[in-house]
Amino acid sequence: MTRQTLIYLSIVFLATACSMVAPSPQVHLGELDLRTFPFESESAVVLQGDWKFFPGEFDVPSDATAPTYLPVPALWNQLPLRSGAADGKGYGTYVLDIKLPEETQIYSVYLPEVRTAFRLVAGNRSLVSGMPGHTKESTTPSAQGQSFTISAKDKLQIRIEVSNFHHKEGGLPNAPVFGLAEGVQNYILSQSTVDLALTGAIFMFGLYHFILFFYRNKQREAFYFGFFCLVFAIRIPFIGSKTIYAMFPNIPWDLVIYAEYASVFVLGILFLWFVDGLFPRFIDTKIILYSSAYVQFMLVYGLIIKPEIYTQFEVVFQVLGIVYAVFLGIRLYQMVAKGLPDAGIFFLGYLILFAGFVYDVFLAYSGGGDSTLSQIAVFLFFGVQSTIVTLRTARTFRKKLLLKEEFETINEQFILTNRFYAKFIPRDFLTHLGKESIEEVRLGDSSEREITVLFADIWEYWDIIYSIPLENRMLFTNSYLGRIGPCVRKNNGFIDKYIGSAIMALFDGGIQNSIKAAEDIQWELEKYNERRRTFGYLPLHAGIGIHSGDTMLGILGEEERLESTVISDTVNLSSRIQGLTKKYGARILVSLTSLMLHEDLDTIPYRILDFVRVKGKQETVMIAEVLIPDIDAISNKKIENREQFEAAIFDYERADFVSALEGFRAVFANNPEDLAAQIYIERCEYYQTAGVGEDWDGVSAWEK
Template sequence: MTRQKLIYFSIALLTMACGMVAPSPQIQSGTLDLRTFPLTTGTTIALHGDWKFYPGVLDVPSDATTASYLPVPGLWNQVPVLSGFADGKGYGTYVLDIKLPEENQIYAIYLPEVRTAFRINAGNRSLVSGEPGITKETTTPSAQGQSFTIGAKENLQIQIAVSNFHHKEGGLPSAPVFGLGESVQNYILAQSMLDLALTGAIFMFGLYHFILFFYRSKQREAFYFGFFCLVFAVRIPFIGSKTIYAVFPNIPWELVIYIEYASVFVLGILFLWFVDGLFPRFIDTKIIRYFSAYVQFMLVYGLIIKPEIYTQFEVVFQAIGIIFAIFLGIRLYQMVRKGLPDAGIFFLGYLVLFVGFVYDVFLAYSGEGDSTLSQLAVFLFFGVQSTIVTLRTVRSFRKKILLKDEFETINEQFILTNRFYAKFIPRDFLIHLGKESIEEVRLGDSSEREITVLFADIWEYWDIIYSIPLENRMLFTNSYLGRIGPCIRKNNGFIDKYIGSAIMALFDGGIQNSIIAAKDIQWELEKYNERRRSFGYLPLHAGIGIHSGDTMLGILGEEERFESTVIADAVNLSSRIQGLTKKYGARILVSLASLLVHEDLEAIPYRILDFVRVKGKQETVMIAEILIPDIDSISNKKIANRGQFEAAIFDYVRADFVSALKKFRSVIVDNPEDLAAKIYIERCEYYQTSGVGEDWDGISAWEK
């Protein structure tokens, strides 16, 4: 298997492992209701939330009532008032009551590492990791996770007795995983496969670079990077899901913790020597030697003292590590500025590694364990740094053709990836955020600016959808949308969202482009209808609403799922205006306030249509109908009767219903298909009979 395939395979496993745990319903006051939750095969849930907690108790009666509540995952040190353990030392029991469906099913529970021993009880099953006790002498620590299956229905109580006297932190750093028996076992298998895949892939990285060093002994960076990979490959089974227990079930807990901590120091010094091999003398060798001596001292120190002592300094180690990483990053950036060969790609890989390292420190500080993201960052770093060493070897043997092919392949993949992502987050959106590429986007990025928002939708969409076979519905929708998109883009707009058959498009730089785009959409729809008529299909009618205003463009979501979006009152109003198009029989409606700032207003055929108050808005909005000459006879007659129609509207607003009714009827005589005139005739006839009050303002309130 090539290194490229190893990377793809590992990333696929990472993605699969991320998607196997679904967000669970909210656990409140130690109770979780899963009676209506779709627990299907292949889906597991993490039991996050507030569990009941009984400090100083290892055996809790099933009917116990007095309890405090602790967040899971979480460490006792973080909530000393709730847990009662300011230093993380002590023992207690977590309790969760789960309401299940009435039918009996086989469920499974998986609990990863606990600080530092636990016993889990559920129904008639019980398993331990280590041996929880009430004193240090009666407690046997362990970092091994446990799982078991159990048949249950209606109600299930889970009790997790935890004790910690050997580590600076106590509690549940990871949430238990719950689901159908097969689903949980598949989740555990996926985690194990992920660790094995990463271990094997990184081990192969190391072996590959040792072979390079064997044929080119002067290439010291290959030796140190190979050593770095091997140490990291050894470290992986000792962290995360602790797969080392699958091979050595009786391995001492102290050794597991020591390797987890000591390997970090070894990796740090090997990384420094690797940098020195790539860029000789750019980092003072004396600094590296001093740090090497410090690492040797820490390794011996960790062997002599107990984990409960040296884990107390974890925050100090992390702070020193971050300071060191920042210092090294500054030096690497200086190398990039000086134009050293391969400095740019090395700095990129280092940034990836730095992000993963800082994220791991954050999770460790918050008590949430290791992350798949950090593992992926490290793996990508290996790929980047391995590429550097390979490129240098290729240069040494003057394989210029192979080097050229490799660069072209990587560049092609990069371009294809960016083109693919551009279909989800338009480049125009990135420009508004001040970003050059999708890689720069971060959660919370935003930009405030005035934007014109266009909503377009088919009036007959759902009637058509329900009248055609299921397999044709997506084809029909995409056939329509495929004609709309080009009309938006060629007029300097971009589509922000698809909502069924509806589109939400954004235009920067004035309202004129959006109006042209709206007209193009209507003309394109006319061409599409000609084709539909030739096949005997009903024609389509699309309504378009436009409004301009201040908007906030940004990135919403969470760390694992981003989405570009627009938050603004203008979005809601343009959607509401679009919803009125069918009521008035109008192709295009626009707020008059937005239309009046058009650069060439005199060139646009339009007519004032109504004074409305849409749902969710208190203020009045004056809307106008954009008219398209020669698109149909109805539009041409609307243009011809525009003056008469607007005069009638102003009579209507002044409550002169006799004059308004006369003029609206004159419009209808010439254009019987003018729905707006018909609406006003009905209103005038009603108000002539019922009368209006002193607060009459002529405003139409639409609640839908």
């Protein structure tokens, strides 16, 4: 159902409600002749006119002579001399004698809300709303309308005992409705249906604007107008026929009056924010902020004091409201004069809303009862707002059509550029930073996490570089690196940096991924060497160092030059471990603490290699050599001699150099290419001669 349909249906409800009340004959001097009234049409009559009035009296005898007459609907405040209540406070009894048709019929009387309390008596039946009393203490206020049915013929006397000590206004602001029971009940039902229809329709309209704001959160006017609709929808059950009592029969009278007054202030300021969102900066923000502060004060003020006090300022509030509305109207007219988009149609809608507001203020001041004109005006204004939204959407759509082709071209260029830049800052690095694309990266972005760092470099790189022509050096380097990159990526890692022939790769999935990547690199290098041998080139040997630990990934540099990097002691140690590979003749070296984290450690052949202190570090680290079966004869011999080698390592750590030397010599004799065994042989021979101190810890210090 569209918003326009809701508006039309609501107007139909209003028209239906109005048609259920026939043109009413006027009450004259407390009497009304309904003998010829067409009750059979199920129409009801509004009992308005001059009623008998007995100020300061309850329990008036049926044949008592009235001292005065008061118009209904009207407030005592407008008739202070005849009502005897100059300030609207007091009590009294309204009396009306009705002449009816001769046949007995079931009639019904419905009296909408009175400001504080009433008792309705007709024939032998009565009902109360609240509890009317002679004093403030004996009066229980209520704003609930009441109705009852009665069997009558020929004539009927209706008495309404009214008291008011809690509100500025006393009297009957609404005229009773009288007719056959079915007609009056239909009238009451229609009034409630209209209120519910208005509430539901306005609520849905507000919900629509909230959804609009959710998808287009730059449209502040949608949020404020949605909030405006929500408050207005909540206000409707608290005014008019007070349908709030149907849902909450025991709701306090103070709360009903507070909601009626407070909602007006909230609606006013929300409307101001809505206009500011629709036409930014056209109303001074300070005015809006000061008005908001005033509204907040009035809301708190109304909670603290009683309605008896703050209703005294109703006229002041009404005057301020009119001044506020006139000021806003002037500003809107100035928008129209300046030719702002949609200002003209919005100003037209505002005039309709302003007319409904002024008419309601007039009725409230004159005591002429409630009117649905303000609701109709609001709905018409909603139609205007819908038109504005439609126009703006249409303009936006036209702009999109005009920009579509240009956008697609720019978007294609953007995608290509983004893919190109992704080669400089890997997608995985952005993921670790919590970024969707490179455009979101800012200087200082960082993320701390546990990462495995892999360094790989060619031992013979610089010897080869200096032996080939300058123009071939870049080709040679890229030829080698082009084989290394895929080995890293297929094992869930990414290359963070190229440092000459060296790479620094990062792995976030555990040590096993980095170990597998290192093995793949060595196998890929063997394939590359086979090709190099066919051209008579020297074979390449790569050393790989691996270590895991906490790292800080981030963006360094300055605003005009950014670079992704990793700052961590883990990076430094991994690089130092890689630097030891050539000294030990090892393909892959891993810190033992990191290797122990491998999920399938039993499947990896490795040997404990040394307990070292690398350059720039005071801490010591135990390193292990990961061995690759069948990659070459040297590696197979190392795997074969692993237990004997590690036994000699343990003897070495205990300073048992005789036993250690024997073990290392046996390993070296079986595998003369094992540089680690040769290093230990030289150490053992030296320490056998030089001796060691009591602080011997077996740590090898590498300063280069």
